Amino acid sequence: MESLLELPTPALLIEHSRMMRNLDRMQELANAQSCDLRPHTKTHKSVDLAARQIEKGASGLTVAKVGEAEVYVDHGFEDIFLAYAVIGEEKYRRLLNLMGRATISFCVDTLEGARQAGQFFSSAGNDASVVVEVDAGYHRCGLPWDSNEIVQLCQQVDKSPGLRFQGIMTHAGHSYKGPSSDSETHRQALERVASEERDRMIELADRLAQEGLKPAVVSIGSTPTMSAFENRTSSDGQTITEIRPGNYIFNDAIQVGLGVASLEECALTVLATVISVQADSNGRERLFLDAGKKIFTSDTGYGTDGYGTLLYNARTMTKLPHATLHSLSEEHGWVSVSGAATFDVGDRVRVVPNHACVVMNNQPQVFMVDGQDIVGKIRVDAINRVV
Ligand SMILES: Cc1ncc(COP(=O)(O)O)c(C=O)c1O
Structure with missing residues (x-):
């Protein structure tokens, strides 16, 4: 069997047993909460x-981009939801x-978007299934969940020739912000955003049902909010029908910072080689890795320290103390280590x-370890499918 020691670096590795455990846990959550799991595949592509x-029980796939949907349909996947406002002929x-x-649905979040999609699909003679995107607190796309405009948009989609109203969706991306004050714990922050995400969507579903427009799909989901998700059914019978987490398959240092996952639940790692060791003026060790911005990207987030968490070694996978990946240049990772070399x-x-x-979007293949x-290799089939 090939070993990590022989791999050219930098390389992306997926710890197989951790990933499988993450997959099982999310499917178990969906089953226990009586809703479908439609994982967002932009995480792994x-x-x-x-x-x-799908084998574990997912009802279908979520993607962001048409190019991603094309890849999955070409490989025989039958039910794809583009959780994204698709615009343009x-x-x-x-x-x-x-x-x-395949069964395809996509998002609309404005009257103009509904008009353009309706015009195209009615003249094509093929009704498109549309899910209306709702702002439940993240303020990225979608009309506010408690506005009259969101109800009007759903009604417009419903009566628009060429469109079929399927339901409503939201993404609680503000779950990535962490606690809102010093007195709020990580857990309280997750519970607050998760219950808002659920309750706001159920409240809107109730309002729509009262208007005679019961949504077949009430879809929510982010990895942080799923860690505190408990479904409920309103007195009018509205419930969350579907969850769409993506990151959970791997988890990462941001999920650890938010208190959503432990380091032991992180399945994706970057394998890098130390290409240079230097001492700084205080005698601290400075290491340079052969992986920089083009591998790690420059993303940071709540609770992170630098650009990633260094592990002791491939076997123990525990956090290396006193070592920080504090800077990146394009091809170099800058690490400072305090204490002895x-x-x-x-x-x-x-x-x-x-x-x-x-x-995941920057390497065409990833090693399963x-x-x-090394126990396998997977292709990142939808790499760079951002159009
Ligand atoms: C619309 C939408 N749905 C679901 C997700 C999945 O969220 P996460 O990656 O936190 O699991 C995302 C993530 O960006 C998203 O934008």
């Missing part, structure tokens, strides 16, 4: 990993192509990246 999610034409081969040129380190989803042993 891999046909192999999407197939594992060229994109609609490509979706129309996919509709003959512990590294030599040629040593290898594993680093849990801050944000797994963006790291079990400790030091």
